[in-house]
Amino acid sequence: MQPRKLLLISCMQILLLALNLQANPEETIRSLNVHLLRSTISALPANPSVHIALRLSPEHSLQDERKYLHKLKTDLQGKLSRSSGLPPSTGLVALYLLAFRASCLSLSTVEKAVPYLKKELRAERNHLNNGHVPLTNYYQYSLGVLALCVNNVRIDHGILSGLTPHRHHHHHIDTNAMMVLALKCVHDSKMPNNAWMYSNHRRTNVLLAMNKLIQQIQNHQAENGTIGNIYSTAVALQALLAVRDEARWLKGKRALIEAPKRAFDNPMALSQLLPVLYRKTYLDIGQMDCNDEHDGLNTTKLSATTEPNFTLTGFVHLTVKNISKADICKAKVPLRRRMSLLEVLNEANLDFETKETLWGPFLTSVCHLRAQDAERTYWQLISGENTQLKKGIKDYHPHGKEHILLQLSHF
Incomplete structure (x- = not known):
């Protein structure tokens, strides 16, 4: 199970958005963006996945995003410095690093995070060697590799070899998709002098593994466009975009637009939905320069709606x-x-x-x-x-x- 904290959005507003989604997709997607932004000004704990989605969006409320970024930094520093309680997991620290890169934040400002993530990935790999499964799961393992890669951190050969799919391993769709994103990032990584970061042999093995995984994702797309369920579809579409399979991405996007009402009222679910609706993936984080951003997103543009009484019997x-x-x-x-x-x-x-x-x-x-x-x-x-x-x-x-x-x- 991936770590996940709830930040609820107004149920009735999401209900109305779902009703209007097919009629005016662009405006409704923008409204979903506003609702996700609203979740950041609540008193609930910060969620790096929410920040990533907001940063990948074409419109921003830069002041709100800066406040949320500060909250995320403070939160992670507290988690990494805490002497008691459970330490943060591989996937959680990876999401923080992706969120910081999405805001063009220097890794030196969170200097403990990269060594910590490297240590966690070594623990994941050691557990994989001994027990045939990572310490957490392949989703978090892949997310950790992706976070280091997007931040231009070279990854050890032993860690990368853990992402090679084996015949007896059957992963969930969203796990396959995260593995594809991590492998794609490694395959395309370059040094500052524009030379490939990894050897041709390593890149060839990575490409073969990635092609096997993407084939499984493609084979699981249903006639209605979904890949697994609607939540795994949102992540799977990132993998399809990463390999430029735009036809299947468009088919899946239509399925998400036609999803049941209130399916994405959870901010974590919404944070995974928004990037693919905007035709973005986590790989795009590595190309962000944070200059000339459109600062026009406004949380006051949606009027408040009173939730009706849903009294039931039974x-x-x-x-x-x-x-x-x-x-x-x-x-x-x-x-x-x-x-x-x-x-x-x-x-x-x-x-x-x-x-x-x-x-x-x-x-x-x-x-x-x-x-x-x-x-x-x-x-x-x-x-x-x-x-x-x-x-x-x-x-x-x-x-x-x-x-x-x-x-x-x-x-």
Whole structure:
């Protein structure tokens, strides 16, 4: 699981944007941009992925972006200096470095970040050598390589060899896409004298690996344009743009524009959506010079909208099962208003715990049963018979008579 922290946007405004998306795509995409900018002035923790998306956009609110950049710098320095608590993960530090490069920030101002990321990547590679999987996952591993590459930091041969896809490895679409972006960056990297940064042999191996991965992505594009689900599609389209497959990118872009209402009301999801709608990828960060930027984005241009009353009747049925699929507790919760699954869990009086991620609160323990990273277990959320929820517990809103299963599962 990638680290993710929730920054909610006004639900009703996103609802209205979704209704207008097909009618006026350009204006609505710009409105989505404004909504993402609004999330940066909240009191919630800073999210480097949000800053990256804002920097890749053609219009800016430079004052707001500078304030957010300062918040990100302070936040990362605190994370790297903290003697207690969990250290930041590979993927999180990588996102910070990409955000700083997107603002043309010198690496010397965050001097601890690059050595820290290099150390984490070595730990990822050592774990890969011993256990056939990285310490976190291939998505974070690839994101770490990409962040160093975009910042023109040369990457060790051993780290790069970990990105070579093996026949027995079957990655998620968004993981394949992030691997493609990292490999593409390495393949195209040059020294200040315009010579290739890596040897012809290394570049050839990187190209072969990249072509295998991009082929898998292309083969998974459905007739309606999606690649996996709509969230993995947003990341996969970056990979297609990176290899100039514009036909499939355009087909996927149409699928995102036609996505269900409120699908991207989570700022983390929106931060992954905006770049591809603007025909941008994380690789474009390396080409930014931050001069002559259009400073015309204004958070006051969208009028505030009062969210209507979503009072519902009925009940939500919760069942919690252990790894052996045996029931360990159940609850029946009345829906007195439009409640999130997080609110339903609170109303159910179940003993549960969460941890904060870039995507919002992530369920870690239910009914005194804890998911364990060492055992590669997590809480899977299933609606009805077998529909896995694509949203987190704070974003998902159950409906009356819905049965939701919280299943401890292996990943």
